Amino acid sequence: MTVTPQELKARMENFKQVCRQNKLPQTPQKLAIFQHLAASCTHPSAQEIYDRVKEKFTNISLATVYKNLKKFTVLGLCIEIPIPGGANRYDAKLEIHGHAVDTANGLVHDLELPKEYNYSAQVMGRQVKQIHLTYYI
Amino acid sequence: MTVTPQELKARMENFKQVCRQNKLPQTPQKLAIFQHLAASCTHPSAQEIYDRVKEKFTNISLATVYKNLKKFTVLGLCIEIPIPGGANRYDAKLEIHGHAVDTANGLVHDLELPKEYNYSAQVMGRQVKQIHLTYYI
DNA sequence: CTCTATGCAAAATATTTGCAAGGGA
DNA sequence: TCCCTTGCAAATATTTTGCATAGAG
Secondary structure, eight states: OOOOHHHHHHHHHHHHHHHHHTTOOOOHHHHHHHHHHHHOSSOOBHHHHHHHHHTTOTTOOHHHHHHHHHHHHHTTSSEEEOOTTSOOEEEOOOSSOEEEEOTTTOOEEEEOOOGGGSOOSEETTEEOOEEEEEEEO | OOOOHHHHHHHHHHHHHHHHHTTOOOOHHHHHHHHHHHHOSSOOBHHHHHHHHTTTOTTOOHHHHHHHHHHHHHTTSSEEEOOTTSOOEEEOOOSSOEEEEOTTTOOEEEEOOOGGGSOOSEETTEEOOEEEEEEEO
16 A cells, blocks of 8 residues: 555645745755655654654654644644554545555554545534544554 | 533443443443533543542552553554544544534534445445544534 | 754653551441 | 541643744745
């Protein structure tokens, strides 16, 4: 299971466009962080992204990774997957989908959802900002 | 929105039975912690439960609350609701249901789910241990 | 040139662990 | 009695923040 080159390209294009729209400087660090996330299907944690990006940017700080992931999340460029008793995981796949958290090894898998799961845009009279459907297996 | 006396009683009965079945001593602390959780519909955090239980058990420690909530969760007496950027919340309602997290004030509400959401017992060939459906509004 | 991002270190949060003493079964 | 639990304190883990400097637009 890998992200196709076309999909990766689309994610990077969207990233750059959203950065421009929001006047967010496209620093090499931001690009490296997002690029790694966008190419991943392992739902990496901030620490894992940091470890990988550090290979190129030996001086990068974990705080920078956190700061940028937070910004990306707010801008809707990725979603934050909270894990009970563990670090948040991040996912650059924007289409509505679920996750299966394997409690035996901590791996997080994407799940396609049946059509019925396409959520109503309103819950309790409020616009839904984000939906998380997680199966623990 | 409150837990009905019947429901509370049922939850306490189930708690006591599960404790006996698992040879878990029913200490006053455990009873107080579970009782408060079972009577709550606010999905309290460990800290909130600690604050309340401390009114009766002035010496209780936050670690004890965490230890017991963890045990309750493992035994299926409650579920742990992870909140991005915040402490876990706990819920003694065992029926499959969703949650609406109000991002404006941090309140967590229960949501009834349409029948379609009753999940298949298998995901990726594995038994589903727990399902979390959370709307962020 | 201006403004934000970065890197570092320290702080803030959240949760877990080790251990001696106490108390349920 | 035996073992699990409790309470305390310290350790861990995770994430955020303050600030001086660097670098993108």
